[in-house]
Amino acid sequence: MALANQPPPLVGHDVVGSDSALVEAVTRHASADVAEELSALGREAGSAEAREHGMLANVHEPELTTYDRYGNRIDEVVFHPSWHWLMTRAVGHGLQAAPWESDSAHAHVRRAAGFFAWSQTEPGHGCPISMTYAAVPALRADDAIAKEWTPALAATTYDPGIRPVAEKAGALAGMGMTEKQGGSDVRANITEARPTGVDGEYTLHGHKWFTSAPMNDVFLVLAQAPEGLSCFVVPRALPDGTRNRLDVVRLKDKLGNRSNASSEIELSGTLARRLGDEGRGVRTIIEMVAATRLDCVLGSASLMRHALAEASWHVAHRSAFGSLLADKPLMQNVVADLAVESEAATALAIRLAAAVDAIDDPHEAALRRIALPLAKFWVCKRTPGFVAEALECLGGNGYVEDSGLPLLYREAPLNSVWEGSGNVNALDVLRALAREPEVLAAWITEVGHARGADARLDRAVDDTLALLGESGALEAGARRLAGRMAMCLQGSLLVRFAPPEVADAFCDSRLGSSYDGTYGALSTPVADLRTIVARTTPVV
Template sequence: MDPMPEQSPSSATHDVTNQPPPLAPYDASADAALLEGLRREGAGWAEEDVRLLGLRAGGAEAQEWGELANRHEPELRTHDRYGNRVDEVEFHPSWHHLMRTAVAEGLAGTPWAEDRPGAHVARTAGGLVWGHTEAGHGCPTSMTYAAVPALRAQPDLAKVYEPLLTSREYEPGLRPPTEKRGLLAGMGMTEKQGGSDVRTNTTVATPTDEPGAYTLRGHKWFTSAPMCDVFLVLAQAPGGLSCFLVPRVLPDGTRNTFRIQRLKDKLGNRSNASSEPEFDRTVAWLVGPEGRGVKTIIEMVNCTRLDCVMSSATLMRKTLVEAGHHARHRSAFGARLLDQPLMRNVLADLALESEAATTLTLRLAGAADRAVRGDEGERAFRRIATAVGKYWVTKRGPAFTAEALECLGGNGYVEDSGMPRHYREAPLLSIWEGSGNVNALDVLRALGRSPESAESFFGELALARGANAHLDTAVASLKGELAEADQLSARRVVERMALTLQASLLVRHAPAAVADAFCATRLGGDWGHSFGTLPSGTDLSAIVDRALPV
């Protein structure tokens, strides 16, 4: 009898070749557009910290945190073992690692406590690099950041809570807020019957004998990060729709009524819990005057809209880096993908879009920073430009991430690559804080009600006058379009506003290869209907080498 043949290891049938090495560790701050914008907008003093955070964000450990936090989704626990209602959400330890780092790095409310020009720009730049880990935990840090200016409408509450909301201490768990070293804030506006039309909210606020204290009764349709310590909530008071502060735990240590009916089963953003809470005799304190709830909470919305732009720009940059890494190390048909003309065209086109988004994000952050410090011109510009940026940059995200995913081919379509997670994340940013229609109409309202906003916007565009013929033509055309703008044309007009604003920033601040290609394609019409259709003569190498340094 012949002896059995020696068994070969399973790998004997093939060798693994022509696959890119792991991207991590890498430097998430190695982005010329980001670092130049950081300095230009008054936060050059933070560059060392941003660079260190970029190295940490691109490190293998932080990248694994992001993957694990999304693989092991939050779980709702409504009752304890004895049957007591607890309404708690449990997270994987990786979520807490991400949160602890973000808060410690000042990405939540910290800038409001720093009397230093550029503090808000530094925070935004930090978000642009730390967001390379994952997007979900950016929700509670964003809402905490945004809650501070709204809470200032009620100075007695701000005096108690603001020092804790601006802390760099992350302290999870439900305890009386004033017994903690740091707090997180959420918001509760949306109801199932109204969506963005918050004036139709049916949650009712009833005054109590205690001045400023009310009880709430109602149901919210989307309230993310339900384990935050306090929430800003809209409800109908006797004087109309009003804003209230709702703590999860009352000062005496008892649980406030915050019944979590379920967690949403979402397309993306799965590391972050989004919930439906029910209020029933829930204790709340009035923030601002009765009947002025929208005006009070709009300051929060302006801040979170900026973070939507920031998060979209971050997703673009992250997926561009992934696509470039793959193209640099993968060969096909006898050459590296990066060296093949058509792939180089795709990557250059994506790089233009990414740089335009990052540059606009930092300009908006600079406007916010200077507005906080009393610059009325920047306040007017911020009012309209943030809504313009929110509309356009978040719209570009899904198409961008889809193209970046395709650069990896079939490898990009499997979960292990991380690209499907980014792709699922992208549509959220155009929905959160008002869908495209809401933001487009908001721009029209600002143009009609605040002439100074239009003046500041065109004043910004005028800074690039004469530098590019495509831009000059587009600005002249835009002025005519705005004169006839209505609801039907709102999206078209706001898109043109966004493109001219991005182009003007690139013409003034980016290398000629970047600015000229952007203006020729986005404004001059020398472009196809997908990425990778930059015209002949475009300096592809200059654009790609700037975006994807070795």
């Protein structure tokens, strides 16, 4: 007997096809065929099986085995079978480094949309997938190293286990940047790289405070060489089959992202190959940083969409005080407001992926440089409050683990910390504006595509440009500037491409000077609220 007034589980839906904002963005920046190609991934992501594996991968957390039964140091992390189920499909769908080896003109948009959709199964396993995607552009600093590793990183076969890359059907990459004393200030790193006498070969001596996915096959690591901070490629297994000296001290006990193993490691004579020139480590690694920032935006936008789907599904099936929650004007206001925020995040994320596809276009390159830290700052910063509001739509049910919302809530702050905190990204925006004048021109051109279509957006753009004249307060106001610039980009996309009621609600609520971030305070007509909610509610 079915329980009265309890929503059915949200399973059996197409995560891609039921997301109008995602389908429209992919169609706009790629094609309808690309959107259709993702439907198989979308159906699998929305299945009961995927939901179950996502929950199990977090209940049964990874475990570190430092020594084998004979006392040999092995430093292996054991994952639950559900982790491997998720990884097999993520790699099989080409969500790691596959786009870098693709001939498709829209490979990065396709991959971004797939990553966005598949991350709704479980966000933690997206970390090794993302790092593998991000490693390839950095590896291209050395042709020989890139040729050795890229085919395996781009392969769509998940092949776990510590073995030489030549023996593997597919490989995964990680990174080790930060240290105890420096955090985001990597120039404070003290890990030492000592030349061995073999050209390009070093041994590393020191530690790394955060190394995610220590079972991956290769890591990009920063260390101090004789000529300064440099980037190195560290394989987990050496060509002769022996294991490189990479001691996993412990796994981090994190707020969220618990299915994924994040570790502290010690490097004691660890063999490494230099990537790029000595003393140019930050410049070498910058392409990896850019790619991981894109995935932070995609990951946070995915969390928003997942939380919104759960909230809109719940209110469409739960009654209170005499009628469905979805028919209550104030609940319509809350869900519609969340929907507008989610659509703005989705539109911006897929737009940035399209800029990666157009990698040789000067405008797109300049836009990537400024829009990635803008979007990383703003979308990731908005996610925790968004997920909390979506959780509240489920009431007490949303506070219970079985609903899945607590997992999303714990995950929500991660991407704002990963690959540079909010302050780091806001200051990077100032750095780009000061050193690269073409990036401001790219931002002005991009928001200018909507010039004259909405007076509120026009005023917001003008007011944002005026902030740049406040030179004495730029650093203190970096967050305000970054947020305004990001919202103008979102507003421009919605005004040009979203349904009128979505664009109107965004411009009316977000682009005014008095906006306080409270969800459910739209002044949008009730009929438009209903339309927005209906647009975002999953269909099973």
